[in-house]
Amino acid sequence: MTDFSIRSDNVDVEQIMRQIRSRIREKRGVDYTEEEIRELANVKLEKFLDPRGVRSDLLEQFRRKREASLPPNFKFEDTTLYETHRGFLAFMRKLLNPILKLFFNPNPLIEALNIQSKLNAQQAALEPLYYEVIHNLVLETTRLGIDVKNLKMRVESMSSRLDFDERRARALEGVVQYRPGAVAPLQPPTSGDERQPRTESDQAERRNRRRRRRGRRRPDDRTGARGAEGPRSAESASGAEAARGTEGVESAAGENRERSWDDGGTRHNDSQSFAPESNSGHGDRSDSSSNGGNDSES
Amino acid sequence: MKLAIAVQRYGADINGGAELHARYVAERLARHAQVEVVTTCARDYVTWKNERPAGVEQINGIPVRRFPVVHERDPNHFGRLSRRVFDEPHSIADELAWLDGEGPASPALIDYLERASPGLDFVLFFSYRYYHAWHGARRVSSQAILVPTAERDPAIGLGIFGPTFRGVRAVMYNSHEERAMIHTATGNQAVPGVVVGIGSEIPSRSEPQRFRKKHNIQRPFAIYVGRIDENKGCKELFDFFLRYAATFPRGLDLVLIGSPIIPIPQHPRIHHLGFLPDEDKFDGIAASDLLIMPSYFESLSMVALEAWALGRPVLANGRCDVLKGQCIRSGAGLYYERYEEFAETLYSLESNGPLNARLGRNGRDYFSQHYTWPVIEGKYLDMFDRLKRDDAAGAARKAVEPLPGWLGRRRRDQRPASQVLADIPSGAVVSGRDGAHDLSRSA
Numbered sequence: 001m002t003d004f005s006i007r008s009d010n011v012d013v014e015q016i017m018r019q020i021r022s023r024i025r026e027k028r029g030v031d032y033t034e035e036e037i038r039e040l041a042n043v044k045l046e047k048f049l050d051p052r053g054v055r056s057d058l059l060e061q062f063r064r065k066r067e068a069s070l071p072p073n074f075k076f077e078d079t080t081l082y083e084t085h086r087g088f089l090a091f092m093r094k095l096l097n098p099i100l101k102l103f104f105n106p107n108p109l110i111e112a113l114n115i116q117s118k119l120n121a122q123q124a125a126l127e128p129l130y131y132e133v134i135h136n137l138v139l140e141t142t143r144l145g146i147d148v149k150n151l152k153m154r155v156e157s158m159s160s161r162l163d164f165d166e167r168r169a170r171a172l173e174g175v176v177q178y179r180p181g182a183v184a185p186l187q188p189p190t191s192g193d194e195r196q197p198r199t200e201s202d203q204a205e206r207r208n209r210r211r212r213r214r215g216r217r218r219p220d221d222r223t224g225a226r227g228a229e230g231p232r233s234a235e236s237a238s239g240a241e242a243a244r245g246t247e248g249v250e251s252a253a254g255e256n257r258e259r260s261w262d263d264g265g266t267r268h269n270d271s272q273s274f275a276p277e278s279n280s281g282h283g284d285r286s287d288s289s290s291n292g293g294n295d296s297e298s
Numbered sequence: 299m300k301l302a303i304a305v306q307r308y309g310a311d312i313n314g315g316a317e318l319h320a321r322y323v324a325e326r327l328a329r330h331a332q333v334e335v336v337t338t339c340a341r342d343y344v345t346w347k348n349e350r351p352a353g354v355e356q357i358n359g360i361p362v363r364r365f366p367v368v369h370e371r372d373p374n375h376f377g378r379l380s381r382r383v384f385d386e387p388h389s390i391a392d393e394l395a396w397l398d399g400e401g402p403a404s405p406a407l408i409d410y411l412e413r414a415s416p417g418l419d420f421v422l423f424f425s426y427r428y429y430h431a432w433h434g435a436r437r438v439s440s441q442a443i444l445v446p447t448a449e450r451d452p453a454i455g456l457g458i459f460g461p462t463f464r465g466v467r468a469v470m471y472n473s474h475e476e477r478a479m480i481h482t483a484t485g486n487q488a489v490p491g492v493v494v495g496i497g498s499e500i501p502s503r504s505e506p507q508r509f510r511k512k513h514n515i516q517r518p519f520a521i522y523v524g525r526i527d528e529n530k531g532c533k534e535l536f537d538f539f540l541r542y543a544a545t546f547p548r549g550l551d552l553v554l555i556g557s558p559i560i561p562i563p564q565h566p567r568i569h570h571l572g573f574l575p576d577e578d579k580f581d582g583i584a585a586s587d588l589l590i591m592p593s594y595f596e597s598l599s600m601v602a603l604e605a606w607a608l609g610r611p612v613l614a615n616g617r618c619d620v621l622k623g624q625c626i627r628s629g630a631g632l633y634y635e636r637y638e639e640f641a642e643t644l645y646s647l648e649s650n651g652p653l654n655a656r657l658g659r660n661g662r663d664y665f666s667q668h669y670t671w672p673v674i675e676g677k678y679l680d681m682f683d684r685l686k687r688d689d690a691a692g693a694a695r696k697a698v699e700p701l702p703g704w705l706g707r708r709r710r711d712q713r714p715a716s717q718v719l720a721d722i723p724s725g726a727v728v729s730g731r732d733g734a735h736d737l738s739r740s741a
Contacts, residue, residue, distance in 0.1 A: 011629040011656050014728065017639075020646065024638045153544045160545045160641075 455718030465698030506585030531592030606661030630661030
């Protein structure tokens with residue numbers, strides 16, 4: 001009976017995943033473990049910051065609920081204990097009050113309840129203010145949370161683009177070569193008068209040098225002249241050609257990659273290696289070294 | 299050869315994983331044997347309410363015998379029982395109560411199997427965790443072949459299932475991960491078993507252009523096929539994809555095929571096409587750059603197999619051992635466990651043509667080697683032959699261990715099932731030679 005046989009046909013998925021993870025580590029610096037991420041995710045800040053959780057009529061609802069649920073505050077004065085709508089009863093209570101005071105002193109009780117009633121009134125006035133402050137804070141925090149989220153996404157987007165540009169730049173750097181006469185090589189900064197020939201003999205010398213150079217640059221002589229310059233220069237020339245060829249390939253690869261993002265229809269580049277960095281072409285370094293030969297010739 | 303297939307629900311309109319699996323296997327094995335399906339009258343897997351008439355009917359040429367369920371499931375009661383057996387020390391009696399609470403309790407079905415068993419060669423029980431499989435496998439253990447369709451959930455840690463797994467004639471596993479988990483949980487290494495899975499009817503020709511034209515999708519896209527549900531990892535997929543879309547404004551679109559259970563974000567690059575017929579589904583997969591499988595729990599993903607059959611790579615959730623293992627073994631898919639990995643793997647599959655093509659090619663090979671119907675049928679038939687040879691040779695058979703006595707069943711000596719599950723090593727089965735014991739696990 002046949003069971004599964006394990007085969008991978010030259011693709012080691014685990015190896016690819018290892019490369020992907022190491023690239024992520026390089027990018028991020030810190031690699032959280034799954035447990036750490038879960039722990040972070042368990043902090044339920046999101047719930048609080050959810051803008052849908054904040055009601056625009058929060059204050060109004062609070063007031064309504066408070067009125068419905070809280071008992072009304074009481075007023076407590078020194079006469080409250082003896083109050084009645086029956087005149088006779090009020091008279092009797094007043095009459096018997098001294099006798100009541102023989103048993104206990106109601107004044108501290110009256111005073112305490114009076115203070116309590118005032119405190120209740122103050123608290124009732126403060127509560128909406130507190131709530132308003134909290135409401136504003138929640139709104140502000142939500143807005144900040146959204147801003148932070150947007151900024152995070154923008155940073156991620158920028159960093160990915162930067163990463164892509166860096167890879168592309170690295171690929172292009174590898175094939176950039178110095179061509180004599182095309183761009184003047186960078187010179188150390190010098191003072192203005194040093195550039196001027198100092199004497200008449202200097203100027204004559206420069207004129208002669210220029211004439212000699214013009215004499216050498218006969219168009220029909222070009223190949224022969226090159227060959228006469230010896231094997232080293234021939235080597236350099238082929239190196240330059242090779243480098244030019246590579247440049248073409250690399251630029252095409254670069255363009256192709258670029259197109260894969262710009263053109264919705266063509267997604268796949270021609271790279272044979274899975275890693276996007278592979279476009280930088282490791283062979284490019286040797287091409288640069290042959291450019292070095294060119295430089296030395298000139 | 300006469301076979302019975304016992305499954306909790308059955309019908310042409312039932313698309314649940316194990317039920318569909320059972321139907322496909324029944325219809326395929328019917329070409330080689332006389333097959334009868336034994337099932338319940340239930341249609342809803344939450345309540346097990348009797349919705350179909352009891353008796354025999356024909357479905358796609360297969361006789362289906364239905365038996366009533368004696369009581370519906372009470373979700374609250376079942377929830378309480380589940381908490382008790384999964385999270386607290388408990389007794390065997392608690393586990394039996396849990397099994398009864400889970401359902402679909404149909405003693406008539408079990409009695410019928412016992413009565414019919416002398417005329418049957420084998421009885422295939424689908425889904426180990428349900429009433430019919432546990433009671434049925436014990437009652438006709440000498441003919442019982444179990445197709446467990448087990449996922450990594452605490453039920454596998456319950457003590458009552460160990461004797462069943464050790465007492466049946468054979469076990470047909472869906473994946474290497476499932477086999478490794480069951481071996482560890484129940485110690486049934488001595489029971490003949492084979493990783494089979496399930497085949498799929500792949501059309502010989504698909505037309506991606508037709509799909510693009512019909513649904514007006516011009517841009518390259520990744521596809522998700524299945525129920526759009528949080529349990530299937532779709533919420534996480536949406537979060538990840540929205541971030542990816544913001545990072546790569548000209549990257550792949552996401553096409554969703556399936557019925558939505560959760561809201562789908564409104565985004566110009568997310569296209570929901572609803573439930574589509576099979577033809578459109580296959581054309582859609584063929585038109586896509588890759589299939590995304592974000593599910594955390596799968597015993598076998600048929601959609602992933604279909605994508606591989608059509609030469610498309612799969613990007614799977616690496617927290618699902620089975621999917622991860624399949625990606626590694628086939629060399630036909632990548633996987634992610636968090637956003638950074640999602641972005642990098644999707645980017646790699648999207649931008650690297652040769653990698654995408656090679657993974658797709660591997661997928662096609664993997665499918666044709668392991669999941670075409672002749673291969674699947676061959677594995678079942680080989681297993682039947684092997685068991686018959688054992689019978690003919692008079693090989694000693696191990697009966698199902700009996701339950702402890704009245705007092706023993708009430709002793710609270712069973713560990714919480716979730717703890718048992720936590721002790722079972724997880725991870726994809728990735729490397730080594732063919733065979734259960736040569737494969738090692740990768741966390």
